[in-house]
Amino acid sequence: MFGFSEMGIELVTTLIFIVMCLLLVIGIPLAFLTGLIATLLAVGWFSPDILPMIVNRVYGFMTSYSLLAVPMFVLMASLLDKTGIAKDLYNAMWLTTRKFRTGVALQTVLIGVFLAAMSGIIGGETVLLGLLALPQMLRLGYDKNLAIGTVVASGALGTMVPPSIVLIIYGLVASVSIGDLFTASFIPAFMLAAMYILYIIIRGKLNPAMLPDIPDEERNRPISKEERKKARIDIALPAMIALLVLGSIYGGIASVTEAAAVGVIAVLLVSIYRKELNLTIVKEASYTTMQTCGMIMWIGIGAYILVGVYNLVGGNHFVESLLVGSGLPPIGIILIMMLILFVLGLFLDWIGIAMLTMPIFVPIVQNLGFDPIWFGVLFCVNMQVSFLSPPFGPAAFYLHSVAPEGIELVDIFKSVLPFILIQIILLTLLIVFPDIALFLVK
Numbered sequence: 001m002f003g004f005s006e007m008g009i010e011l012v013t014t015l016i017f018i019v020m021c022l023l024l025v026i027g028i029p030l031a032f033l034t035g036l037i038a039t040l041l042a043v044g045w046f047s048p049d050i051l052p053m054i055v056n057r058v059y060g061f062m063t064s065y066s067l068l069a070v071p072m073f074v075l076m077a078s079l080l081d082k083t084g085i086a087k088d089l090y091n092a093m094w095l096t097t098r099k100f101r102t103g104v105a106l107q108t109v110l111i112g113v114f115l116a117a118m119s120g121i122i123g124g125e126t127v128l129l130g131l132l133a134l135p136q137m138l139r140l141g142y143d144k145n146l147a148i149g150t151v152v153a154s155g156a157l158g159t160m161v162p163p164s165i166v167l168i169i170y171g172l173v174a175s176v177s178i179g180d181l182f183t184a185s186f187i188p189a190f191m192l193a194a195m196y197i198l199y200i201i202i203r204g205k206l207n208p209a210m211l212p213d214i215p216d217e218e219r220n221r222p223i224s225k226e227e228r229k230k231a232r233i234d235i236a237l238p239a240m241i242a243l244l245v246l247g248s249i250y251g252g253i254a255s256v257t258e259a260a261a262v263g264v265i266a267v268l269l270v271s272i273y274r275k276e277l278n279l280t281i282v283k284e285a286s287y288t289t290m291q292t293c294g295m296i297m298w299i300g301i302g303a304y305i306l307v308g309v310y311n312l313v314g315g316n317h318f319v320e321s322l323l324v325g326s327g328l329p330p331i332g333i334i335l336i337m338m339l340i341l342f343v344l345g346l347f348l349d350w351i352g353i354a355m356l357t358m359p360i361f362v363p364i365v366q367n368l369g370f371d372p373i374w375f376g377v378l379f380c381v382n383m384q385v386s387f388l389s390p391p392f393g394p395a396a397f398y399l400h401s402v403a404p405e406g407i408e409l410v411d412i413f414k415s416v417l418p419f420i421l422i423q424i425i426l427l428t429l430l431i432v433f434p435d436i437a438l439f440l441v442k
Helices: 007-023 031-044 048-062 064-084 087-097 103-118 122-140 144-159 165-175 178-207 225-251 255-273 279-312 315-324 330-346 352-367 372-390 394-400 409-413 417-432
Strands: none
Touching: 007 031, 007 064, 007 315, 007 330, 031 279, 031 352, 048 087, 048 279, 064 103, 064 122, 064 165, 064 255, 064 279, 087 103, 087 122, 087 225, 087 394, 103 122, 103 144, 103 178, 103 225, 122 144, 122 394, 144 178, 144 372, 144 394, 144 409, 144 417, 165 178, 165 352, 165 372, 178 225, 178 255, 178 372, 178 409, 178 417, 279 315, 279 352, 279 417, 315 330, 315 352, 330 352, 330 372, 330 417, 352 372, 372 417, 394 409
């Protein structure tokens, strides 16, 4: 038809890249441009008779059982966002950290871990911390850059902390155990949170002016029995939700999909206990879930088709020969992949990156003798960087949407640079010492 097969895979690959860049620049959504390019490539390389195969490929992707975990976790995050569970958790933890100058900053990191362990959705966590933590940190007198960086980095921990949606999508695309991915990411995720905490403490020691002076009346204010009781309940309920979700997975009681449903039921029961559940909250949470999952599905469908057609015309063998034939050692090829993911992360959504690159990268990783579970953890850390990196770091835009007046995007991107460096340090450690990720899986 269009004679693509006569052009050769090298020229077609270059053409696909150029067209994708042009369409992205003019504002065409990634989901639609990938589907369009895939359809043109399939018809141009083969014939219109190939189109039913594309439909079958989409059907296979959409009917994957493990994919059901995504709307369940998104719904759980939406319910947490609409109710006061997360807000009361934040206020309860303030009672235990109020005596320390780093208290609110450390509390913010811990709340980020809590929220990530309950839902694994990044946008909601960043917005929530932006509404709760950032105004209080600025009011108390924290350095603006330290406060902003802490909030953004903590809100993005959902990329790493199980049950991460990023890990679920990677597991589906790479055809590896999602449970093993959760187990492998457990230590690196908490290492990252610990590194954030260590950075905040060291930064405060080196420059005490960045931390607030806690007023004596606040530091020494007695806490009533009622406040203590409420605080214990407000901490115990979210901890129970996280324990039910992760405990059922790690204990072998439930699959990831089943654990996601357990999490939704747990949040609903906690909301009923707190007398917060009503029809309005359910409707709003359901609408947010459909909106988010619709975006994920369309991006996934477009990228899934494009990669399928590209591999069918020999694109995967071309990329493999390009990387393996470069003469680099295996670890050098891994570093090149990390660099490609980092560059793509500056411009594309993580879902599109996973769908476009992992079907090509993972077989190469396996042929080089590396564990795809380990590579999945590397991918998640890399996506952590992309969530914070300029010019299109999503976490920065999430925070900017709710940030107090006077905080601009340039302030946010400047503030996250030390945390990006911490993420790169963790990525380096994982590459040099793979057992950090694989220790619990073995």
